[in-house]
Amino acid sequence: MEINYETLIANLRKGKIDPLYFFHGPQDFLKEEALSLLISKLVDPNLRSFNLDILFGPDSSADEIFNLSSTLPINAERRLVIVREAQRLPVPSKNRLLKLLPHQSDTATLVLVCTEVKFNQKFYQELKKLATVVKFGNLAYGEVRRWLSSQAGKLGKKLSPEVINYLLEAVGDSLFDLANELEKMAYFVGERAQITIEDVQAVFGPGHPSEIYEILDLVGEKRMEPALRLLSNLFAYRKSPSWITASLRKHYSRLYLLKAANGKRFGEVAGELGIWESKRESYRRQVSSHSLDELKEKIYLVYDAELDLRSTLSRKLVLELLIYNLCR
Structure with a gap:
């Protein structure tokens, strides 16, 4: 059975x-x-x-x-x-x-x-x-949302849809990671039942790996100054430069595939690429602001930065120049 x-x-x-x-x-x-x-x-x-x-x-x-x-x-x-x-x-x-x-x-x-x-x-x-x-298969997007709400309930806490979206975007769909972060937040808010986005941000703090997702959106929207500020946070907390470039490469590869798939519906392609529903509008905006050639060029810029990281001592400068070029 x-x-x-x-x-x-x-x-x-x-x-x-x-x-x-x-x-x-x-x-x-x-x-x-x-x-x-x-x-x-x-x-x-x-x-x-x-x-x-x-x-x-x-x-x-x-x-x-x-x-x-x-x-x-x-x-x-x-x-x-x-x-x-x-x-x-x-x-x-x-x-x-x-x-x-x-x-x-x-x-x-x-x-x-x-x-x-x-x-x-x-x-x-x-x-x-x-x-x-x-x-015990991996949960679909809606199932993870329900699971997260249920886990919060077991801790006597409530999560708004916006907080659930934020957590999934920042942490991903690992249930171990989500449960760990949720326990921290429950302890942080004490007896208060509602967990807010401000609570989540306070628990994460500067330099939390979740900030890479904000950097990806900022760079995709060509917002250089806030992207550079978050990059400094990640460096201050010793996050791996190769992990940052790998995240950027994956992000621009997704944007390229979304732009190139003219014959398919946007939502269908986004689903095949594993993009959360709550992130799709942001991806749609970023895709519309780039041509296919621009996206291809930016993927090569990331590849070049990855090579530079192997041959230079100033890794922060390499990534700052990369952010600058990606936002132009």
């Missing part, structure tokens, strides 16, 4: 817990949330050493996993066995485990947690028949 993350969480909260789970997919933060909820539902904190085992695939054998999941729990209905990096179990152990799993005890829940999975392999094909399969 295959279910999604939302169904899994709903089931766990209702106490509907299956004996065997197969977790896979790239979204590790959601996996950790699900595992934490499973632990809270099945394991009394005072009995963790008796009723919870956490193993790692490369260091485990099929018999060890099966024996632990067959051990009777102490003062509980079930015990919990989690195998992290289960995809790295040795092949003989995978084959042996497939033979043992149909005989697993109903007094335990076993969770096999995988990252990279090749479903054309026999182990995973057979595992899908035996386990409750949960895919």
